[in-house]
Amino acid sequence: MLTRYLFVARVAARRQWFYRRELFWRSISMILFMVVFIALWKTAYQVSGRSELAGYSLAQVIWYLGMAETVMLSTSRSFVEISEAVKSGSVAYELARPLSYPLLQLARSLGNSAPRFLLNLMVALLVVLLGTGQLVGSVPGLLAFLLTAGLALLLDALFAVLIGLLAFWIEEVMPVYLIYQKLLFSIGGLFLPLEIFPLWLQRAAKWLPFQLIAYTPARAYVAFDVGELVRGVMGQLVYIGVLSGVLWLLWRLVQRRLVVHGG
Amino acid sequence: MTIIKVDNLTKTFRTVQKRPGVRGSLRSLFKPEYQAIHAVRGLDFEVATGERLAFIGSNGAGKSTTIKMLVGILHPTGGKAEVLGRVPWRERAPLAYQIGTVFGQKSQLWYHLPAADSFELLARIYALDLEEYRARLHYLVEIFDIAEYLHVPVRKLSLGQRMRCEIAASLLHSPRILFLDEPTIGLDVVVKQRIRDLILELNEREGVTIFLTSHDAGDVEVLCKRAMVINHGEIIYDGKVSDLRRNYLQTKTVSLKLAVPWEGFSAQGVRLLKQRGYGVKLEVDTAQTSIEQVIAQLLARYRIADITVDDPPMEEIIAQIYLAQTPLSEEGGAC
Numbered sequence A: 001m002l003t004r005y006l007f008v009a010r011v012a013a014r015r016q017w018f019y020r021r022e023l024f025w026r027s028i029s030m031i032l033f034m035v036v037f038i039a040l041w042k043t044a045y046q047v048s049g050r051s052e053l054a055g056y057s058l059a060q061v062i063w064y065l066g067m068a069e070t071v072m073l074s075t076s077r078s079f080v081e082i083s084e085a086v087k088s089g090s091v092a093y094e095l096a097r098p099l100s101y102p103l104l105q106l107a108r109s110l111g112n113s114a115p116r117f118l119l120n121l122m123v124a125l126l127v128v129l130l131g132t133g134q135l136v137g138s139v140p141g142l143l144a145f146l147l148t149a150g151l152a153l154l155l156d157a158l159f160a161v162l163i164g165l166l167a168f169w170i171e172e173v174m175p176v177y178l179i180y181q182k183l184l185f186s187i188g189g190l191f192l193p194l195e196i197f198p199l200w201l202q203r204a205a206k207w208l209p210f211q212l213i214a215y216t217p218a219r220a221y222v223a224f225d226v227g228e229l230v231r232g233v234m235g236q237l238v239y240i241g242v243l244s245g246v247l248w249l250l251w252r253l254v255q256r257r258l259v260v261h262g263g
Numbered sequence B: 001m002t003i004i005k006v007d008n009l010t011k012t013f014r015t016v017q018k019r020p021g022v023r024g025s026l027r028s029l030f031k032p033e034y035q036a037i038h039a040v041r042g043l044d045f046e047v048a049t050g051e052r053l054a055f056i057g058s059n060g061a062g063k064s065t066t067i068k069m070l071v072g073i074l075h076p077t078g079g080k081a082e083v084l085g086r087v088p089w090r091e092r093a094p095l096a097y098q099i100g101t102v103f104g105q106k107s108q109l110w111y112h113l114p115a116a117d118s119f120e121l122l123a124r125i126y127a128l129d130l131e132e133y134r135a136r137l138h139y140l141v142e143i144f145d146i147a148e149y150l151h152v153p154v155r156k157l158s159l160g161q162r163m164r165c166e167i168a169a170s171l172l173h174s175p176r177i178l179f180l181d182e183p184t185i186g187l188d189v190v191v192k193q194r195i196r197d198l199i200l201e202l203n204e205r206e207g208v209t210i211f212l213t214s215h216d217a218g219d220v221e222v223l224c225k226r227a228m229v230i231n232h233g234e235i236i237y238d239g240k241v242s243d244l245r246r247n248y249l250q251t252k253t254v255s256l257k258l259a260v261p262w263e264g265f266s267a268q269g270v271r272l273l274k275q276r277g278y279g280v281k282l283e284v285d286t287a288q289t290s291i292e293q294v295i296a297q298l299l300a301r302y303r304i305a306d307i308t309v310d311d312p313p314m315e316e317i318i319a320q321i322y323l324a325q326t327p328l329s330e331e332g333g334a335c
Helices: A002-018 A020-048 A058-072 A078-088 A091-095 A101-132 A139-168 A174-185 A199-207 A215-222 A226-256 B021-030 B063-070 B092-096 B115-125 B130-144 B159-171 B189-206 B217-223 B241-248 B291-301 B314-325
Strands: B002-017 B033-048 B052-056 B078-083 B099-103 B177-181 B209-214 B226-231 B234-240 B251-258 B270-276 B279-285 B304-310
Touching (some): A002 A101, B033 B063, B052 B217, B063 B078, B130 B159, B159 B189, B189 B209, B217 B241, B234 B314, B251 B291, B279 B291, B291 B304
Parallel strands (some): B099 B177
16 A cells, blocks of 8 residues: 555656656756855854854854755655646546545655755755865764654644645635745744844744754754754654644545546 | 435525626625525436436536535535545545546646656555556557557647646546546537547446536537536426427538628528528537538538538527426516
8 A cells, every 4th residue: 555655756766757857947946056055144143253153163054954954955845746736637537536635735745855855965965075174073963853853744744635635625725835835034043043032032933843844954954953853853853743733634625626627 | 236326415605796897896895795606506316337428517506516516515505425435525535536537628637748647646646556657558558549649748738738638637546437528618619529539438338327517519419418408507408419400400500601602592491591602600400410411412512611510519409498398477578
């Protein structure tokens, strides 16, 4: 049973190869983004005259950003495909398969993410190494990063499928995604490590799922700590459970009031 | 043996009525006004194993809604249905192994990958035995003559080539019923005929029950023995295609583009519909005169630049059936 979903993921990964031009441009955008932020952070550290901000050295904060971006740029954004299939009605085919539609979409999302993640990781390592001239991180840090990044991508895939399913109710789901994305940017700790925020905001952010996607893996890489890792992974697992439950409920609702568009 | 049984099947959609303007939109948001759309109203029918059934109706008549309920992806508002002894919307997954679907306007093949990849994915999804899958694929590739397109990315195929691959894809798991929703839409005459031949062959070789919806009178005539006509969610005709043909499909339209001026033409059962400059449209009652005769006579008299022969459009046939069934008193005193 599971092998079918694995195969779906494999085909999705293979399909990425056919979008290799898009993959290439994505990595170019990653390089541009990193170059800008390396310059920004260098200026920020110079102006402040300090060698550490919120416990991060200049090199650490740039490595943090590189790893956080690696995860962020590897997310599958499968809500685009789902909402388009709903709008055009071609969702009918996939609904008629002897598979669970939400699981099919999750498998596909992860399959889409895998090759992107590998490419982004290589580009990020190279750009950050050249930009900082310093190798930050450790082998346990890298392993912890791989584990938490994998869970983070699953968590994001759950969010993306949930947002995609909203297309059965609302015509345009992009605004919902944009809100989600901005939450990842801000209290998710994509641009700034959470430690830089005021304490009350840090506390609030730690209870929310958004920091589990970018902050948790990036933090695990630059400042590996077993206790922190365990807490991070636990948080990810709990939210994966919660979102799976929400997805299951939402899917039941969809089935009950499903409208398939077009002829 | 009965393979599909439908009893008083009903589907009503509820949509929010949009009011015009910004104020209207705001009011719709907070105080929505719903409008009920009765897509399907109380269908009753049965389909026997191996039957080839055409399900005809104009746009929005409820054809697709019915198919979607029969394959289990839509829940009905009321009524019952059994497909292969199962209630489709309750046992969608187990039923999915035994039915195939082709939606002519949608694709199930991965756009950027060769069809072979989609086939393999489907084989996994339907948990086919690898050996059996290979044999089945070989067989379908042969019948559908798609060997040369199998490894070409789907986006590079013509619509006709793609459609053959689409139908082959829905037959990989050897379904017992094939639901075809407008399978020949947008195809040219030659390809249409090819697709029809293939469907017929499958029905004869494997006894697959064919449940077809189409806009094309030709599809119905060639493919099906029985036709059901649905209008505004109700069945208004259920009978033999041969009867349908005798009663409603006996006229054809001949459109001509002449190279010389029109000087009139008369033959039994031929009526002038329209004439404008060098363009002429005739209606031929084939019960009285055959198309061959009419064309031969026309060719003998005129130099002709272009000629096409068409079946009456499905909408017209449906309108005729509808009118024939409606007693005159309900026509509101029309003359």
